[in-house]
Amino acid sequence: MGNLPHFQLFIDGAWTAGSASQVMTSQNPATDQGWATFACASPDDVDRAIAAAKRVLDDPEWRDMTQTQRGKLLYRLADLVAENATRLGELETTDSGKLLAETSAQTGYVADYYRYYAGLADKVEGTVLPIDKPDMHVFTTREPIGVVAAIVPWNAQMFLTATKLGPALAAGCSVVLKASDIAPAPMLEFAKLIEQAGFPSGVVSVITGDAENCAIPLTRHPDVDRIAFTGGPETARHVVRNSAENFAVTSLELGGKSPILVFEDADLDGAANGLIAGNFGASGQSCVAGTRGLVHRSILGPLVERIAEKASAIRLGDPLQPETHVGPLCTAAQVQKIEETLGKAQGQGATIHFGGKAVDRPGNYMNPTLVECASPETETLKIEMFGPVMSLLPFDTEEEAIALANSTPYGLGSGVFTQNLARAHRVSKRVRAGICWVNTYRAISPIAPFGGFNQSGYGREAGVEAILDYTRTKTTWISTAQEPMANPFVMR
Missing domain, CATH: 3.40.605.10 (Aldehyde Dehydrogenase; Chain A, domain 1)
Incomplete structure (x- = not known):
């Protein structure tokens, strides 16, 4: 030493x-x-x-x-x-x-x-x-x-x-x-x-x-x-x-459990990129991570496919290398907590589309993971895990989406993906969070208040x-x- x-x-x-x-x-x-x-x-x-x-x-x-x-x-x-x-x-x-x-x-x-x-x-x-x-x-x-x-x-x-x-x-x-x-x-x-x-x-x-x-x-x-x-x-x-x-x-x-609301008219590529940025960016180690993806039921299947396709190109590895997209988590305790939480979610009926396991290599690596949740009570929708885990939950109406977004004791970040300008204004106003990104995610500026x-x-x-x-x-x-x-x- x-x-x-x-x-x-x-x-x-x-x-x-x-x-x-x-x-x-x-x-x-x-x-x-x-x-x-x-x-x-x-x-x-x-x-x-x-x-x-x-x-x-x-x-x-x-x-x-x-x-x-x-x-x-x-x-x-x-x-x-x-x-x-x-x-x-x-x-x-x-x-x-x-x-x-x-x-x-x-x-x-x-x-x-x-x-x-x-x-x-x-x-x-x-x-x-x-x-x-x-x-x-x-x-x-x-x-x-x-x-x-x-x-x-x-x-x-x-x-x-x-x-x-x-x-x-x-x-x-x-x-x-x-x-x-x-x-x-x-x-x-x-x-x-x-x-x-x-x-x-x-x-x-x-x-x-x-x-x-x-x-x-x-x-x-x-x-x-x-x-x-x-x-x-x-x-x-x-x-x-x-x-x-x-x-x-x-x-x-x-911290928070920030919601990202994806409506049926959203651009799928943009929404998939927003969800990836909000969950796998910074290896998920962000206070504004958009870990509650609320997706209109009519586009859930196509959006899962789009996310899986994009995620297959993610490079996991040495964080000092410029080609790496996802590096290790800061502590081994985070990896353990994520694996335990995923196990509970599966017991609640959640489906893991990809990932779900720690990487078998030196260091605190966790594979990027996509979870489709069976209910709003799924463990991954409740716990701030601070790792690359994306959880998706379907909704049917705008009112339901807003209610789900606000069904949390937290309120830091939020995201809305829609091409309907009226809806963007309407929903962003009603989501209880200090920040709302529309058709983007994880943007910052010294000019913009944050809290x-x-x-x-x-x-x-x-x-x-x-x-x-x-x-x-x-x-x-x-x-x-x-x-x-x-x-x-x-x-x-």
Whole structure:
């Protein structure tokens, strides 16, 4: 293990092994072999990171930096991210198993998120109020909310970091960024770019570690003002409980069981590609995976044939190779969970058209799988499996399709495939989800807000409104009266 690459924590502008000198080994999902080690934060390390973040908010170097100057730092960070996209993508692929073709391209695109918020940094404005008291001048300003705890999972981590870090820094906050302890290498490498971009020490610290020693002390810390969390619902419940200790403003971007509705007039090739993108893209390891395919009964058979034909050309293999379409899953536990869930679904009458088994080779590989479900209660329609499993269920009417789409406690993504414009508007309006893609799937942009309903969380990331969520509104009253206050016992 001594020859493996090692990643340290980045706290208050310095690289450190952590106060407890705890080291963990990261497994390469494609080989099931340890490939790197990383330092883990202790509660003392969390305290140091937050103390630095709190201190820098009162440091003139950051506190008095103009919004335009903050924007220029973000532009520099964006350029560095773009320049290092291939390197960061390779690290993310080796650490998590996601395809290099996606990780490098996504990291390159993430630079635009930083550019977007760089441009917004000096566009956050206050308002002069038309107050009902003629001897008062009253206006509002927006100030940084304070210390932000940003927590990202291992999947799409460069993207999910940008949606938090971009608006937080543009607003003038300081950030303690916690990477997943499953595959943290790209985030710890990314910390070098923060340093190179010229942000003052303490503005951003990047740490990782387990729940007890890192995540819990971070989310319940009394000096944390804002928590931005992406992850699973169970962990989110703990985060919300922890936030009761500090009353931190909290946003949650959680998972889902997103529906894709395919109507009888849909273009079959487009619908098949949308379902494949929503289920086999990123090997199914996406919070917006469209794992509930709801298909009009009249086209179910032809659509299954079209999907099977396209799926037969899928290349499963080494995620570092450009010709690979589906790589390994991040953990062996995901493969086990999928196989168990498929077994239960078959016991409920589901039909597996192809796949259904783990691949007999080193690594955490699962064959792309298509399940035709016998009822809405089929296990694969209920469980978020985080793997390449597509489940299809027939419907007969538009009302039935909408009811099935909404029969879930989640509400993150959704898709509608139809050539009927009126239906597209009608159905997209009634599906309860934070995102609805029509005749496409898995499209993102820094301009478009991203977030869910119900157990898929609350709050929005990306878009203009996200930067406002990292500010507080201050109202300032200035008396313009020539006479002093008259009666101090009467409210004006």
